[in-house]
Amino acid sequence: MDKILVIGSSNADLIATMEQFPVAGETIEGVSFQQAMGGKGANQALAAHRAGGDVTFITSLGNDVNGQNAFQYYKNEGLDVSLSLLTDNEPTGTAMIWVDKKGENSIVIIPGANKELTPEYIIAVEEKIANADFIVLQMEIPYETVKTICEIAVKKGKKILLNVAPACHLDDDILKAVHVLVVNETEAEIISGEKMEELGEEAIVNKLLIMGVQNVVLTLGKEGSMFKNKEEQLKIPAFKVDTIDSTAAGDTFCGAMVAELSKGHRMKEALEFATAAAAICVTRMGAQPSIPSEKEVRKFLNHRKQEIN
DSSP: OOEEEEEOOOEEEEEEEOSSOOOTTOOOOOSEEEEEEEOHHHHHHHHHHHTTOEEEEEOEEESSHHHHHHHHHHHHHTOBOTTOEEESSSOOEEEEEEEOTTSOEEEEEEOGGGGGOOHHHHHHTHHHHHHOSEEEEOSSSOHHHHHHHHHHHHHHTOEEEEEOOSOOOOOHHHHHHOSEEEEOHHHHHHHHTOOHHHHOHHHHHHHHHHTTOSEEEEEOGGGOEEEEOSSOEEEEOOOOOOOSOOTTHHHHHHHHHHHHHHTTOOHHHHHHHHHHHHHHHTTSSSSGGGOOOHHHHHHHHHHHHHHHO
Protein backbone atom coordinates (compact mmCIF):
# COMPACT_ATOMS: atom_id res chain seq x y z
CA MET A 1 0.00 0.00 0.00
CA ASP A 2 1.24 3.49 -0.89
CA LYS A 3 1.79 6.05 1.87
CA ILE A 4 -0.42 9.15 2.05
CA LEU A 5 0.73 12.48 3.48
CA VAL A 6 -2.00 15.06 4.10
CA ILE A 7 -0.80 18.59 4.79
CA GLY A 8 -3.51 21.06 5.71
CA SER A 9 -5.82 22.81 8.12
CA SER A 10 -7.45 21.93 11.42
CA ASN A 11 -10.38 23.86 12.83
CA ALA A 12 -12.82 23.79 15.69
CA ASP A 13 -16.27 23.70 14.01
CA LEU A 14 -19.13 25.63 15.61
CA ILE A 15 -22.28 24.29 13.92
CA ALA A 16 -25.70 25.92 14.12
CA THR A 17 -28.75 24.43 12.41
CA MET A 18 -31.78 26.51 11.41
CA GLU A 19 -34.88 26.33 9.24
CA GLN A 20 -33.45 28.86 6.79
CA PHE A 21 -30.52 31.29 6.69
CA PRO A 22 -31.22 34.81 8.06
CA VAL A 23 -31.07 37.80 5.74
CA ALA A 24 -28.94 40.85 6.55
CA GLY A 25 -30.07 42.46 9.81
CA GLU A 26 -32.42 39.61 10.74
CA THR A 27 -32.31 37.65 14.02
CA ILE A 28 -33.75 34.14 13.96
CA GLU A 29 -34.07 31.25 16.41
CA GLY A 30 -31.86 28.27 15.62
CA VAL A 31 -32.74 24.61 15.93
CA SER A 32 -29.54 23.15 17.43
CA PHE A 33 -25.84 23.79 18.16
CA GLN A 34 -22.89 21.40 18.05
CA GLN A 35 -19.11 21.75 18.37
CA ALA A 36 -16.87 19.27 16.55
CA MET A 37 -13.41 18.87 15.00
CA GLY A 38 -13.06 20.06 11.41
CA GLY A 39 -10.82 21.77 8.89
CA LYS A 40 -10.41 20.57 5.32
CA GLY A 41 -6.97 19.07 5.94
CA ALA A 42 -8.07 17.21 9.06
CA ASN A 43 -11.29 16.04 7.42
CA GLN A 44 -9.45 14.62 4.42
CA ALA A 45 -6.76 13.01 6.59
CA LEU A 46 -9.36 11.29 8.76
CA ALA A 47 -11.42 10.27 5.73
CA ALA A 48 -8.37 8.63 4.14
CA HIS A 49 -7.42 7.01 7.44
CA ARG A 50 -10.91 5.65 8.15
CA ALA A 51 -11.04 4.37 4.57
CA GLY A 52 -8.02 2.18 5.29
CA GLY A 53 -5.19 4.39 4.01
CA ASP A 54 -1.71 4.62 5.53
CA VAL A 55 -1.91 8.29 6.50
CA THR A 56 0.34 10.90 8.11
CA PHE A 57 -1.14 14.33 8.82
CA ILE A 58 0.83 17.57 9.18
CA THR A 59 -1.18 20.50 10.54
CA SER A 60 -0.90 23.48 12.90
CA LEU A 61 -3.04 24.01 16.00
CA GLY A 62 -3.08 26.61 18.75
CA ASN A 63 -1.75 25.61 22.16
CA ASP A 64 -5.23 26.06 23.63
CA VAL A 65 -8.05 23.79 24.73
CA ASN A 66 -9.32 23.26 21.17
CA GLY A 67 -5.84 22.49 19.86
CA GLN A 68 -4.93 20.11 22.67
CA ASN A 69 -8.27 18.31 22.35
CA ALA A 70 -7.77 17.97 18.59
CA PHE A 71 -4.28 16.49 19.00
CA GLN A 72 -5.57 13.94 21.48
CA TYR A 73 -8.53 13.15 19.26
CA TYR A 74 -6.30 12.48 16.24
CA LYS A 75 -4.05 10.24 18.32
CA ASN A 76 -7.05 8.33 19.64
CA GLU A 77 -8.15 7.81 16.04
CA GLY A 78 -4.74 6.28 15.29
CA LEU A 79 -3.74 9.13 12.96
CA ASP A 80 -0.02 10.00 12.88
CA VAL A 81 0.30 13.72 13.76
CA SER A 82 3.83 13.52 15.17
CA LEU A 83 5.15 16.25 12.82
CA SER A 84 2.31 18.72 13.45
CA LEU A 85 2.68 22.08 15.19
CA LEU A 86 1.20 23.26 18.49
CA THR A 87 1.79 27.01 18.53
CA ASP A 88 1.43 29.72 21.16
CA ASN A 89 1.31 32.46 18.50
CA GLU A 90 -2.27 31.92 17.29
CA PRO A 91 -5.45 30.24 18.56
CA THR A 92 -6.71 27.11 16.86
CA GLY A 93 -8.55 27.84 13.62
CA THR A 94 -12.31 28.17 13.84
CA ALA A 95 -15.14 27.52 11.36
CA MET A 96 -18.63 28.90 11.98
CA ILE A 97 -21.06 26.70 10.07
CA TRP A 98 -24.73 27.33 9.38
CA VAL A 99 -26.87 24.44 8.14
CA ASP A 100 -30.45 24.90 6.89
CA LYS A 101 -33.31 22.38 6.73
CA LYS A 102 -32.27 21.33 3.20
CA GLY A 103 -28.81 20.34 4.43
CA GLU A 104 -27.11 23.24 2.63
CA ASN A 105 -24.37 25.04 4.53
CA SER A 106 -22.75 28.45 4.79
CA ILE A 107 -19.29 28.67 6.39
CA VAL A 108 -17.01 31.41 7.75
CA ILE A 109 -13.41 30.37 8.54
CA ILE A 110 -10.98 32.14 10.91
CA PRO A 111 -7.57 30.59 9.99
CA GLY A 112 -5.79 31.18 13.31
CA ALA A 113 -2.94 28.70 13.79
CA ASN A 114 -3.31 27.39 10.24
CA LYS A 115 -1.35 30.47 9.14
CA GLU A 116 1.63 29.17 11.12
CA LEU A 117 2.09 26.26 8.69
CA THR A 118 4.73 28.17 6.74
CA PRO A 119 7.04 27.25 3.83
CA GLU A 120 9.96 27.31 6.28
CA TYR A 121 8.33 24.64 8.43
CA ILE A 122 7.63 22.48 5.38
CA ILE A 123 11.25 22.70 4.27
CA ALA A 124 12.30 21.60 7.76
CA VAL A 125 10.24 18.38 7.42
CA GLU A 126 11.04 17.81 3.74
CA GLU A 127 12.18 14.24 4.38
CA LYS A 128 8.60 13.28 5.34
CA ILE A 129 7.42 14.33 1.90
CA ALA A 130 10.13 12.14 0.40
CA ASN A 131 8.74 9.13 2.30
CA ALA A 132 5.17 9.56 0.99
CA ASP A 133 3.67 8.44 -2.32
CA PHE A 134 0.56 10.66 -2.40
CA ILE A 135 0.57 14.25 -1.12
CA VAL A 136 -2.92 15.61 -0.38
CA LEU A 137 -3.41 19.39 -0.23
CA GLN A 138 -6.18 21.99 0.12
CA MET A 139 -6.18 25.80 0.24
CA GLU A 140 -6.86 26.53 3.94
CA ILE A 141 -3.14 26.93 4.63
CA PRO A 142 -0.96 29.75 3.18
CA TYR A 143 -0.73 29.78 -0.61
CA GLU A 144 3.07 29.98 -0.54
CA THR A 145 3.14 26.86 1.64
CA VAL A 146 1.10 24.95 -0.93
CA LYS A 147 3.47 26.18 -3.64
CA THR A 148 6.52 25.07 -1.65
CA ILE A 149 5.03 21.62 -1.05
CA CYS A 150 4.34 21.24 -4.78
CA GLU A 151 7.91 22.20 -5.64
CA ILE A 152 9.32 19.62 -3.21
CA ALA A 153 6.87 16.92 -4.33
CA VAL A 154 7.78 17.39 -7.99
CA LYS A 155 11.47 17.23 -7.16
CA LYS A 156 10.87 14.00 -5.22
CA GLY A 157 8.62 12.49 -7.91
CA LYS A 158 5.49 12.34 -5.70
CA LYS A 159 1.83 12.40 -6.80
CA ILE A 160 -0.09 15.48 -5.64
CA LEU A 161 -3.86 15.49 -5.11
CA LEU A 162 -4.99 19.10 -4.76
CA ASN A 163 -8.50 20.08 -3.72
CA VAL A 164 -8.76 23.78 -4.57
CA ALA A 165 -11.02 24.74 -1.67
CA PRO A 166 -11.51 27.52 -0.84
CA ALA A 167 -11.44 28.50 -4.52
CA CYS A 168 -8.55 30.61 -5.77
CA HIS A 169 -6.41 31.28 -8.84
CA LEU A 170 -3.38 29.00 -9.18
CA ASP A 171 0.07 29.60 -10.67
CA ASP A 172 0.97 27.55 -13.74
CA ASP A 173 3.74 25.83 -11.76
CA ILE A 174 1.20 24.46 -9.29
CA LEU A 175 -1.21 23.31 -12.00
CA LYS A 176 1.57 21.47 -13.83
CA ALA A 177 2.70 19.81 -10.60
CA VAL A 178 -0.73 18.38 -9.76
CA HIS A 179 -1.44 14.71 -10.51
CA VAL A 180 -5.15 14.89 -9.58
CA LEU A 181 -7.01 18.20 -9.36
CA VAL A 182 -10.34 18.00 -7.51
CA VAL A 183 -12.66 20.96 -8.09
CA ASN A 184 -16.34 21.82 -7.95
CA GLU A 185 -18.08 24.08 -10.47
CA THR A 186 -17.08 27.36 -8.78
CA GLU A 187 -13.46 26.30 -8.33
CA ALA A 188 -13.21 25.12 -11.94
CA GLU A 189 -14.56 28.45 -13.17
CA ILE A 190 -12.14 30.53 -11.08
CA ILE A 191 -9.08 28.51 -12.15
CA SER A 192 -10.01 28.27 -15.84
CA GLY A 193 -11.48 31.77 -16.20
CA GLU A 194 -14.50 30.25 -17.97
CA LYS A 195 -18.19 29.88 -17.11
CA MET A 196 -19.65 26.39 -16.86
CA GLU A 197 -23.04 27.42 -18.25
CA GLU A 198 -21.36 28.90 -21.32
CA LEU A 199 -18.66 26.30 -21.95
CA GLY A 200 -20.14 23.09 -20.50
CA GLU A 201 -18.66 20.55 -18.09
CA GLU A 202 -16.43 18.66 -20.51
CA ALA A 203 -15.02 21.78 -22.15
CA ILE A 204 -14.12 23.43 -18.85
CA VAL A 205 -12.35 20.24 -17.74
CA ASN A 206 -10.50 20.19 -21.07
CA LYS A 207 -9.37 23.76 -20.37
CA LEU A 208 -7.88 22.64 -17.05
CA LEU A 209 -6.05 19.79 -18.80
CA ILE A 210 -4.67 22.20 -21.38
CA MET A 211 -3.43 24.38 -18.51
CA GLY A 212 -1.21 21.49 -17.42
CA VAL A 213 -3.15 19.34 -14.94
CA GLN A 214 -2.71 15.60 -15.54
CA ASN A 215 -6.07 14.37 -14.19
CA VAL A 216 -9.21 16.33 -13.28
CA VAL A 217 -12.08 15.29 -11.02
CA LEU A 218 -15.03 17.68 -11.30
CA THR A 219 -17.51 17.20 -8.46
CA LEU A 220 -21.11 18.01 -9.34
CA GLY A 221 -22.98 17.62 -6.04
CA LYS A 222 -26.16 15.59 -6.43
CA GLU A 223 -25.18 14.91 -10.07
CA GLY A 224 -22.09 12.95 -9.04
CA SER A 225 -18.67 13.61 -10.57
CA MET A 226 -16.71 13.62 -13.81
CA PHE A 227 -13.15 12.36 -14.29
CA LYS A 228 -11.03 13.14 -17.31
CA ASN A 229 -7.46 12.96 -18.54
CA LYS A 230 -6.02 12.74 -22.05
CA GLU A 231 -6.89 9.04 -22.41
CA GLU A 232 -9.99 8.41 -20.31
CA GLN A 233 -13.29 10.00 -19.32
CA LEU A 234 -15.72 8.79 -16.64
CA LYS A 235 -19.04 10.00 -15.27
CA ILE A 236 -19.93 8.65 -11.83
CA PRO A 237 -23.52 9.24 -10.67
CA ALA A 238 -24.28 10.21 -7.08
CA PHE A 239 -26.23 7.94 -4.75
CA LYS A 240 -29.66 9.19 -3.73
CA VAL A 241 -29.84 9.71 0.04
CA ASP A 242 -31.67 12.00 2.45
CA THR A 243 -29.28 14.89 3.06
CA ILE A 244 -29.04 16.22 6.61
CA ASP A 245 -25.75 18.16 6.43
CA SER A 246 -23.42 18.49 3.44
CA THR A 247 -20.47 19.71 5.56
CA ALA A 248 -17.29 17.69 4.83
CA ALA A 249 -18.89 15.74 1.96
CA GLY A 250 -16.23 17.01 -0.45
CA ASP A 251 -13.45 16.30 2.03
CA THR A 252 -14.76 12.79 2.64
CA PHE A 253 -14.85 12.25 -1.12
CA CYS A 254 -11.21 13.36 -1.51
CA GLY A 255 -9.90 11.32 1.42
CA ALA A 256 -11.77 8.17 0.44
CA MET A 257 -10.66 8.48 -3.18
CA VAL A 258 -6.95 8.82 -2.38
CA ALA A 259 -7.18 5.92 0.09
CA GLU A 260 -8.51 3.68 -2.68
CA LEU A 261 -5.89 4.90 -5.16
CA SER A 262 -3.17 4.18 -2.60
CA LYS A 263 -4.32 0.55 -2.52
CA GLY A 264 -3.81 0.23 -6.27
CA HIS A 265 -7.46 0.52 -7.33
CA ARG A 266 -8.35 2.04 -10.69
CA MET A 267 -9.87 5.51 -10.83
CA LYS A 268 -13.38 4.21 -11.56
CA GLU A 269 -13.35 2.03 -8.44
CA ALA A 270 -11.86 4.85 -6.36
CA LEU A 271 -14.52 7.32 -7.52
CA GLU A 272 -17.38 4.89 -6.82
CA PHE A 273 -16.01 4.27 -3.32
CA ALA A 274 -15.53 8.00 -2.72
CA THR A 275 -19.06 8.75 -3.95
CA ALA A 276 -20.48 6.20 -1.51
CA ALA A 277 -18.42 7.64 1.36
CA ALA A 278 -19.71 11.15 0.59
CA ALA A 279 -23.28 9.84 0.40
CA ILE A 280 -23.01 8.40 3.90
CA CYS A 281 -21.39 11.62 5.15
CA VAL A 282 -24.32 13.87 4.16
CA THR A 283 -26.78 11.74 6.14
CA ARG A 284 -25.05 12.76 9.39
CA MET A 285 -24.41 16.03 11.23
CA GLY A 286 -20.97 17.62 11.57
CA ALA A 287 -17.69 17.28 9.73
CA GLN A 288 -15.50 14.59 11.26
CA PRO A 289 -18.32 12.81 13.15
CA SER A 290 -19.97 12.18 9.77
CA ILE A 291 -16.97 10.55 8.05
CA PRO A 292 -17.61 6.80 7.57
CA SER A 293 -15.27 3.84 8.03
CA GLU A 294 -14.12 1.60 5.19
CA LYS A 295 -16.42 -1.16 6.51
CA GLU A 296 -19.43 1.17 6.39
CA VAL A 297 -18.67 2.22 2.82
CA ARG A 298 -18.22 -1.40 1.62
CA LYS A 299 -21.50 -2.35 3.28
CA PHE A 300 -23.27 0.62 1.64
CA LEU A 301 -21.92 -0.31 -1.80
CA ASN A 302 -22.87 -3.97 -1.43
CA HIS A 303 -26.38 -3.02 -0.33
CA ARG A 304 -26.85 -0.67 -3.31
CA LYS A 305 -25.59 -3.33 -5.73
CA GLN A 306 -28.07 -5.82 -4.29
CA GLU A 307 -30.87 -3.29 -4.79
CA ILE A 308 -29.94 -2.95 -8.47
CA ASN A 309 -29.75 -6.70 -8.98
